[in-house]
Amino acid sequence: MRIKSIIPHLVLAGLVSAHTIVTNVIIDGKNYGYGKCIRPYWKSPNYPVTDVNSPDLACRTSNMDPNATDICPVKAGSKMTVEWHRNKSMNPDDVISASHTGSCLVYMAPMVAKGQKLEWFKIYEEGYNKDTKWCTDRLISNGGLLEVTIPGKLKAGNYVMRAEIIALHGARRLGGAQFFPNCIQLKVEGGADVVPDGVEIPGYYKEDDPGIHYTKGADNENYEVPGPNVIGAEDF
Numbered sequence: 001m002r003i004k005s006i007i008p009h010l011v012l013a014g015l016v017s018a019h020t021i022v023t024n025v026i027i028d029g030k031n032y033g034y035g036k037c038i039r040p041y042w043k044s045p046n047y048p049v050t051d052v053n054s055p056d057l058a059c060r061t062s063n064m065d066p067n068a069t070d071i072c073p074v075k076a077g078s079k080m081t082v083e084w085h086r087n088k089s090m091n092p093d094d095v096i097s098a099s100h101t102g103s104c105l106v107y108m109a110p111m112v113a114k115g116q117k118l119e120w121f122k123i124y125e126e127g128y129n130k131d132t133k134w135c136t137d138r139l140i141s142n143g144g145l146l147e148v149t150i151p152g153k154l155k156a157g158n159y160v161m162r163a164e165i166i167a168l169h170g171a172r173r174l175g176g177a178q179f180f181p182n183c184i185q186l187k188v189e190g191g192a193d194v195v196p197d198g199v200e201i202p203g204y205y206k207e208d209d210p211g212i213h214y215t216k217g218a219d220n221e222n223y224e225v226p227g228p229n230v231i232g233a234e235d236f
């Protein structure tokens with residue numbers, strides 16, 4: 001039983017092209033290009049994190065020094081685009097394997113020095129919708145582009161944005177969900193004085209959360225995206 005459940009994962013892990021990263025951001029009409037303002041990738045950039053307690057669940061990197069990465073400016077209340085692809089070719093047809101269906105989540109946290117705790121609040125989530133199906137399905141048909149709005153009342157300053165895909169194709173097995181987070185460094189301009197409370201990642205996710213240990217099927221419309229609630233309208 002155990003061997004049977006492990007083999008499909010190894011087979012999938014071998015298909016590196018099946019996986020995904022945030023390759024670039026587009027802010028205020030400017031495409032910053034591959035890797036710009038994104039915390040350094042792993043050696044195999046598009047591999048998933050599978051251990052919810054791994055420090056890599058934060059940003060899929062071991063380099064959490066803010067000074068290792070540029071910071072891109074963005075206006076509070078504006079929309080920006082986070083782009084997902086399998087690799088730096090950034091081919092619109094190459095977003096993530098169609099088999100890797102799952103949810104999309106976007107968090108932000110005030111930027112802190114290396115070694116200090118990032119406190120993540122959630123600004124966006126998308127699970128399953130009966131018309132557009134899984135968030136990953138919509139992303140694939142959208143060429144990898146995910147649009148998010150920076151809360152309009154956010155206090156100006158430096159933030160880390162954590163954009164994440166949780167692929168659920170293996171999630172019926174405990175520990176089988178695949179996490180694809182990447183972190184974008186942003187300088188938020190304008191705004192007001194709100195800094196929502198946040199949670200710790202790793203820490204908040206448990207491997208048996210209903211949105212993480214999940215069997216896809218007839219009940220997909222009731223799938224609950226894991227993590228804290230998206231921050232309320234009063235913060236937008």
Ligand SMILES: *[C@@H]1O[C@H](CO)[C@@H](O)[C@H](O)[C@H]1NC(C)=O
Pocket residue numbers: 017086087088089094
């Ligand atoms: C990106 O992935 C595609 C499809 O898997 C592959 O054909 C291409 O060579 C890869 N490009 C790079 C730069 O790794």
Ligand SMILES: *[C@@H]1O[C@H](CO)[C@@H](O)[C@H](O)[C@H]1NC(C)=O
Pocket residue numbers: 065066067112113114
């Ligand atoms: C980043 O660089 C600035 C200026 O050189 C320095 O003051 C700060 O301590 C550095 N931060 C970290 C986390 O190393």
Ligand SMILES: [Cu+2]
Pocket residue numbers: 012013018019048100178
């Ligand atoms: Cu995979």
